[in-house]
Amino acid sequence: EDQVTQSPEALRLQEGESSSLNCSYTVSGLRGLFWYRQDPGKGPEFLFTLYSAGEEKEKERLKATLTKKESFLHITAPKPEDSATYLCAVRSFNTNAGKSTFGDGTTLTVKP
Amino acid sequence: DTEVTQTPKHLVMGMTNKKSLKCEQHMGHRAMYWYKQKAKKPPELMFVYSYEKLSINESVPSRFSPECPNSSLLNLHLHALQPEDSALYLCASSQDPVDEQYFGPGTRLTVT
Numbered sequence: 001e002d003q004v005t006q007s008p009e010a011l012r013l014q015e016g017e018s019s020s021l022n023c024s025y026t027v028s029g030l031r032g033l034f035w036y037r038q039d040p041g042k043g044p045e046f047l048f049t050l051y052s053a054g055e056e057k058e059k060e061r062l063k064a065t066l067t068k069k070e071s072f073l074h075i076t077a078p079k080p081e082d083s084a085t086y087l088c089a090v091r092s093f094n095t096n097a098g099k100s101t102f103g104d105g106t107t108l109t110v111k112p
Numbered sequence: 113d114t115e116v117t118q119t120p121k122h123l124v125m126g127m128t129n130k131k132s133l134k135c136e137q138h139m140g141h142r143a144m145y146w147y148k149q150k151a152k153k154p155p156e157l158m159f160v161y162s163y164e165k166l167s168i169n170e171s172v173p174s175r176f177s178p179e180c181p182n183s184s185l186l187n188l189h190l191h192a193l194q195p196e197d198s199a200l201y202l203c204a205s206s207q208d209p210v211d212e213q214y215f216g217p218g219t220r221l222t223v224t
Contacts, residue, residue: 044213087154091210096167096168098145098209100213
């Protein structure tokens with residue numbers, strides 16, 4: 001059974017204070033790892049897809065990396081508008097196409 | 113355009129009512145999803161339609177009935193719901209069932 005664990009559960013940063021969110025996963029054959037951002041009361045917003053160890057993707061202040069056991073979402077010089085819950089999800093080759101396993105998320109708060 | 117629309121935004125219904133949630137996308141995506149999300153929890157998969165056919169039903173109670181009239185539309189018919197069914201209902205779509213998902217803003221459902 002696929003498993004995803006995100007840490008920390010909550011993270012409070014000062015504006016400009018860089019940090020990383022962790023997503024540890026256990027799957028039998030990774031088809032893809034996805035990062036989403038979710039604001040309160042809204043639907044998740046797609047950020048990145050990573051497929052293989054060593055892959056990296058960047059978007060503005062965010063950079064996602066992938067190893068064989070975990071993924072990191074690095075946030076450089078965050079701003080208050082980066083405050084949100086960040087969700088990690090995996091899809092494996094051993095589950096029905098279309099089914100993702102989500103982590104519980106990391107809630108990021110950036111103070112001005 | 114990566115927009116998925118959902119109507120209504122809010123819905124309050126009694127336990128004997130029948131209502132429907134609607135979802136639409138015009139991205140040419142061939143997979144569409146229904147998720148249920150409770151507060152401070154990740155989205156929980158309910159149904160997946162792949163190429164207009166139901167491919168995944170996550171043992172959802174029969175009081176929830178999905179329908180995919182065409183490749184752009186997805187409905188969720190609700191009947192005889194329970195108060196514990198109150199949640200944010202999210203629709204999502206993806207180009208293919210293995211790809212990243214694009215979520216709608218959700219319908220906030222309250223069952224009284």
